[in-house]
Amino acid sequence: MTLLGLDIGGTEIKAGLVDSSGRILRSASxxxxxxxxxxxxxxAGVVARLxxxxxxxxxxxxxxxxxxxxxxxxxxxxxxxxxLEGWLxxxxxxxxxxxxxxxxxxxxxxxxxxELRWGAAQGRRDAVLLTxxxxxxxxxxxxxxxxxxxxxxxxxxxxLTLDPDGPPCICGNHGCLExxxxxxxxxxxxxxxxxxxxxxxLAELVRNGKLTCAAVFETAAAGDAQAKRIVERAxxxxxxxxxxxxxxxxxxxxxxxxxxxxxxxxLFAILRTEAAWRTRRLLRREVPIVPARFTAEAxxxxxxxxxxxxxx
Amino acid sequence: MTLLGLDIGGTEIKAGLVDSSGRILRSASxxxxxxxxxxxxxxAGVVARLxxxxxxxxxxxxxxxxxxxxxxxxxxxxxxxxxLEGWLxxxxxxxxxxxxxxxxxxxxxxxxxxELRWGAAQGRRDAVLLTxxxxxxxxxxxxxxxxxxxxxxxxxxxxLTLDPDGPPCICGNHGCLExxxxxxxxxxxxxxxxxxxxxxxLAELVRNGKLTCAAVFETAAAGDAQAKRIVERAxxxxxxxxxxxxxxxxxxxxxxxxxxxxxxxxLFAILRTEAAWRTRRLLRREVPIVPARFTAEAxxxxxxxxxxxxxx
Numbered sequence: 001m002t003l004l005g006l007d008i009g010g011t012e013i014k015a016g017l018v019d020s021s022g023r024i025l026r027s028a029s030x031x032x033x034x035x036x037x038x039x040x041x042x043x044a045g046v047v048a049r050l051x052x053x054x055x056x057x058x059x060x061x062x063x064x065x066x067x068x069x070x071x072x073x074x075x076x077x078x079x080x081x082x083x084l085e086g087w088l089x090x091x092x093x094x095x096x097x098x099x100x101x102x103x104x105x106x107x108x109x110x111x112x113x114x115e116l117r118w119g120a121a122q123g124r125r126d127a128v129l130l131t132x133x134x135x136x137x138x139x140x141x142x143x144x145x146x147x148x149x150x151x152x153x154x155x156x157x158x159x160l161t162l163d164p165d166g167p168p169c170i171c172g173n174h175g176c177l178e179x180x181x182x183x184x185x186x187x188x189x190x191x192x193x194x195x196x197x198x199x200x201x202l203a204e205l206v207r208n209g210k211l212t213c214a215a216v217f218e219t220a221a222a223g224d225a226q227a228k229r230i231v232e233r234a235x236x237x238x239x240x241x242x243x244x245x246x247x248x249x250x251x252x253x254x255x256x257x258x259x260x261x262x263x264x265x266x267l268f269a270i271l272r273t274e275a276a277w278r279t280r281r282l283l284r285r286e287v288p289i290v291p292a293r294f295t296a297e298a299x300x301x302x303x304x305x306x307x308x309x310x311x312x
Numbered sequence: 313m314t315l316l317g318l319d320i321g322g323t324e325i326k327a328g329l330v331d332s333s334g335r336i337l338r339s340a341s342x343x344x345x346x347x348x349x350x351x352x353x354x355x356a357g358v359v360a361r362l363x364x365x366x367x368x369x370x371x372x373x374x375x376x377x378x379x380x381x382x383x384x385x386x387x388x389x390x391x392x393x394x395x396l397e398g399w400l401x402x403x404x405x406x407x408x409x410x411x412x413x414x415x416x417x418x419x420x421x422x423x424x425x426x427e428l429r430w431g432a433a434q435g436r437r438d439a440v441l442l443t444x445x446x447x448x449x450x451x452x453x454x455x456x457x458x459x460x461x462x463x464x465x466x467x468x469x470x471x472l473t474l475d476p477d478g479p480p481c482i483c484g485n486h487g488c489l490e491x492x493x494x495x496x497x498x499x500x501x502x503x504x505x506x507x508x509x510x511x512x513x514l515a516e517l518v519r520n521g522k523l524t525c526a527a528v529f530e531t532a533a534a535g536d537a538q539a540k541r542i543v544e545r546a547x548x549x550x551x552x553x554x555x556x557x558x559x560x561x562x563x564x565x566x567x568x569x570x571x572x573x574x575x576x577x578x579l580f581a582i583l584r585t586e587a588a589w590r591t592r593r594l595l596r597r598e599v600p601i602v603p604a605r606f607t608a609e610a611x612x613x614x615x616x617x618x619x620x621x622x623x624x
Contacts, residue, residue: 148562150562153595156562161552240487243473245560248560250462282471
């Protein structure tokens, strides 16, 4: 069975032909256009390039924001892709793939669908996924079903309140998890430390315009005290949020993916230690906190997994 | 159809015969015994009194702690009822009701089952329930099913982390919701205010040994500035926790029950205002925050609703 997976991101569209075992047969990526007409053309080009001659069974689309999976309607999609709001992703794809069923959902839920089918959540009926990137996304499977809530918002774990009087968040709330742990938050904290004149190798990164979240993690791993403090403090708050999720969902496992998860063991070690002492007494077990299997292809494979689900 | 509902609490056991429309036909309450043998005798007495001659279709048992609904095994039950840990509630009931199916779950999940069947959550497929008492309990229905998690712990919303460095909680975590909002937390805060010598009518309550959570709410309603500050601060943290739950579950409604919910509008007004500004942007709607229909009988009716579910 051949599936098409499409991951529509803010800067890049990734597409791939995927077989039912999760193998990517062919893939392509193109810059994300800034308006609907160009997007239609871009998608047509990508689909023609990948899918011509392939016996497609179904297609899946993953995108940021809030998507009603039942109708594939884009309910909210902030940023450069806001022109998609109100559109049905299935209608967008229909002229390119006549007669092919099209599934759609947000990227975090798609990523969990992919991990459930082929990755770190295989065989799980109750699992929580967090994606750590510019912000923090999330998804959950309970009783073997992905939870979507009534408006597709369920799983917005970046907006768990970790401090009712904390920093303002883009969502309007204060003290959301992603105001403490996210690429944006970690970079902002590093800028603040440098700006206050602290003695840290992060200063050089700022001077050279090379301050990224990944660079803060690297600087911490190299032993810089301020960078370590920033990473450890952010990771502790993330772990406190994971403790909330463990108490709320009682999952078999917590899967952690997204770009920042590439920091690997230094990050996971803090998450495991901190989440364990915060949840051990109620749970009477340690809930495994494991890296997602898929990284750059998480959205594409997740979209293909949604397609497979729709076709089954 | 006649059902038996049993609510085994730390100080009192409430039992009732309930019909399939949620009407309580007969009821009884007795003090909770301190050991298993006495409990067996007490339950036998209550069941004989209520159920003799009734054509019972099923029985339900609600209790605090963690209960595996699939087996009715009491996994954890702290406090005076800890002697029940490891027992199957169905085995306890079997000699008293031969051949009658017995369902069991924790009291918050039972309360939600009751509200779904006959109360404030009727017809809902996605709803969150909080019970505000000595601690804070919770339960959730998603896609029309009660969520239990892998070990029956799901819904422990009193243990959402609202401040990673906050006060230590009985569960081992720090800054749990119930360290800020619960009868225990509100009373402790009132004691602290009085002990620091602040000018407040709460001092008289402490002197007379009459400081209860309800009395703090009454003193606040009567205009005492310190009592108002305590109530408002606690309610704001609860609302921040409700915002997390709305972002996590995207429910149709949030149902709030338990003894402290009796404070009524002064409490609900804060919850609605605070939860609304914290969630409005992502949700693009206001999620109703409504009082539970059942109060003192929530456990008993909830247990009967579990029984009805098991019998259907």
